[in-house]
Amino acid sequence: MSPSTAAVPGSSIIRGARSDAESRAVAAAIAIPAVVVQSKGHGHAGTAMAMAPLAHVLFHRVLRHNPADPEWEGRDRFILSAGHASLLLYTQLHLSGYDLDLSDIAMSRTLGARTPGHPELGVTPGVEMSTGPLGQGFASAIGLAISLRRDESLHDAHEGVWGADVFTLAGDGCLQEGVSAEAASLAGALGVDNLVAIWDDNRITIDGPTDLAFSENVRERFRAYGWRVLDIVDFHDLDEIERILTVARERTGQPTLVAVRSVIASPSTSIEGTSAAHAGALGELETANVLATLGFSPDSTLTTLVDDSVREVTRETQSRGVDLHRKWQEREELWRAHHPQLAHRRDELMLSAPLRMPPAVSAAVESALDAVTRTDIETPTATRKTNGAVIAALASKGVLFGGSADLSGSTNVAIPGDAVSASHPEGDFIHFGIREHAMAAILSGIALHGLWRPYGSTYLAFSDYQRPSIRLAALMNLPTTYIYTHDSVAVGEDGPTHQPVEQIASLRTVPGLSVIRPADAAEVVSAWRAVLSGPASPVAFVLSRQDVPALPPRENLDDKVRQGAYVVWQHGEGDDIALIATGSEVALILESAREIARDGTAVRVISMPCVEWFEHADSEWRQSVLPDAIRARVAVEAGRGDVWYRWVGLNGRVVGIDEFGESGSGSEVLARKGITVSAVVSAARETLAATASA
Missing domain, CATH: 3.40.50.920 (Rossmann fold)
Structure with missing residues (x-):
């Protein structure tokens, strides 16, 4: 290697850079996590270092996004399921031109910082979801992709307006968690082909090599699920990464897993490829060695790493994003002109979108609820039955989207229409199968899209399967709706395995989750009115299997129930x-x-x-x-x-x-x-x- 080549930061390990400035930008993205974690003595640098070349290609060459407008509806979505690698995401958000400074990155993991230890929705611009508990981001990304694909199928009319893709980055830990297996299986069955899951195949976990407890062939497992599997062999080759990711986003009728054979903490010679690289500082000497290997001064700081040449090449993403956004707006205008009825229908959904503060309740929805009130509230009836009538009424108005974990008839959420399938992504509801945990995580993804209020149903005793996903939904204030029936020992003959005792009390301990247990049919309808018109937050309806008497007539019941x-x-x-x-x-x-x-x-x-x-x-x-x-x-x-x-x-x-x-x-x-x-x-x-x- 000639001295002139060696003098370019990153050139010793980065291949496929389009310029010396891009090589330096990728090298800086590798170095930043090492420097930040070393300065603090805590944090996660290893994955952020190894995946920096891929993240660079994703943000600067592949993703359709606009740093000037993180909420642009036409954007692709990226969810960092391996949330401990938050510095990977923060670095690219900064370099791409989002409203995030180097000082914010330096302050990561400190109280009040805009860069918390794991990504948090609403704290950092450009973060699409709160992640950290492994597998949750992966599963919710599938829900987001299902919802975006439904939006496209219902409204786009082949105009190229509502066709966003979802990318997620998962590690070995994400793919070991059961929720990812449940969700991946469903994604394959439904042919969710606007989803690209990138797997950081570094074969290291905290306790040591993955083969301590993980011997399966992941690629073949995903093929068995019905996924397409692609490989990136050289995780430092930008052109190879771009080529594979570009192929990955092609619609083939299958979700895609991109396997990246990486080395955690590369190019650290002392800890790369070991469990020691997962968390904690590299050490002063090893950090200096990494900087030197990358072609930087051993005493480099964040401001010297990100020099003018780096800013010039990475901020091209800003102008690229503005151009992508402008062209999308032109297509949207044509779509509105060519398909006014579709545009009106989608606009109506947006007005009542549950992430609005507060959402509007349309006259059609009020009429649907009134119809339930007239038919169901005066005779003894199970609250699950009345709730089912509400679900059917609201789904007919396009307000709700969801389904059941193989219990739709028993939980009374079966509605007319066709199910979502690989050939029918615009379906009226989802058969989740016996996958309670994945169902809850997928509901969060649907909620993140924001067009529909998602619901999922099962027996109350099985809510325990869903707790990690419920907790994250509450943390994010997502308007997810959990429908739980068979609410007490009154379930009867099925016995104690199916009779919830501790579940209601347990759910009430989740901050931000509203647990609603209506006394009769009238309370069910009034509670739904409160939910639909209230601020975004998750709710759990707890409903009876057995008939309950109608309580005496009550004036202004909607207002009373709204007060709790x-x-x-x-x-x-x-x-x-x-x-x-x-x-x-x-x-x-x-x-x-x-x-x-x-x-x-x-x-x-x-x-x-x-x-x-x-x-x-x-x-x-x-x-x-x-x-x-x-x-x-x-x-x-x-x-x-x-x-x-x-x-x-x-x-x-x-x-x-x-x-x-x-x-x-x-x-x-x-x-x-x-x-x-x-x-x-x-x-x-x-x-x-x-x-x-x-």
Whole structure:
């Protein structure tokens, strides 16, 4: 190698650069993570270093994006499933011209920084999703691709406006997590061909080589799923990377896995290819060696790494993005002129899009909900049945998109129409198969697209399979809707494996998740009105398998349910004792209250369909429903009672179920577990006595 060639940073390892400046830009992108992590003593540099050439090609040659408008609807999406490599993403966002400075990168992993330790939606411009828990980004990318492909199929009319692609970068850890297997299997079955999953095949995990616990042939596994598999052999060859990624985005009827055989932390001679490269600083000497190998001064800083030549070549991506955006706008104008009905329909969806603050509720949607109200609220009926009528009504108006984990008939979310398939991407609903975890992650991807409110259904006992995805949806404030039926031991004969006990209480511990357990058909419809018109956030509907009685007529029920709790009935002033319940137990406490009232006790019955909404109601409303002066309180719910002690106080009582159920009829199991009128009345007498003597 001649001295002149060696003097160009990056030229010793980077191949296929179009100029010396591009070679230096890629070398700088490799060096930045090493320098940042060394300066802090913590962080993840290894993957960010190894994947820097690929990320450079992706952001500067392949992705359709506009750094000046991160929310441009026509953009491709990139999700970093291997979220620990956040410096990889932050570096490319900065170099591409997003509103992110080198100082922001230097501040990564510090309190209040715009560059948190793992990517977070809404914190860093250009970040499409919060990631970090492995496999979640991969699975949600599939949901995003499904939704974008449906949008294209329904609205594009071959005009090239709504045809965005989704790229995701996953590591060995992502592909070991079960959620990625579930999601990849479904993606193959549905032929999601606007998806490119890039697999960093570095064969290293924290404990050591992947072959400690991972011996499968990943390429053949994905082929068996129905994916196309491509290989990048030289992870430092920019032209090879570009060629393979360009082929990968071609629509072939299959999702594509691009396998990149990389070496973690390359070009570090001492720790590359080892588990030591996953996290932590390289060390002062080794960082200097990496810089020298790349052709930089060993004492280089971020500002000297990113010199004028680097900025000049990488900021060409800004002008490229503006040009791509302009041409897209021209196509969009033609699309609107040629297909005004499609444009109007899509615009209507955007007006009610759940990510708007707040979304609009169209007259058509209100009419659909009114129709459900007229037909379902006056006779005893299972709340799952009424909810199913709402799902069908809203889906017919194009507001919802989702499906069930192989339980649509039982959870009552079956709707007319055709399912999404490889040949029918515009389908009305998704058969998720027996994949509860992937379903929840895919719902997040649909929500990230933003055009439809996603829903998915299963039995409440199986919500535990979904917790990592629910948690991320809550972290991102996504408007995902989880439909859970068979809500208590009243499930009956299927026994304790299918009878939820701890699930409702557990779901209520997730910050930002609203858990809604309606007492009757009317509450179901009112709760949906509140959800559709409220700010973006995830909700879980918890619904009964068994019929529940219709409660007495209530005025202004929509407003009352929106506040989370309200007084259903009271005797006298209702100021001696308050009985509180959710779901099917509201009818139980109403019967109990009438018995208690026979001796003149002023009792009130409170339905609290959503604890979280009541917590956020204003104090005046909370006091009108549950005034401090009422110290005798009983809360009743057919599950663990942990949350209710906040509302009943030290002298109150909770009637709940703190042990697993049994196999038998629902009414028999409820009685065996103490969810009875006599148990409620007894608890009421106890708390009345306790408060009287206190």
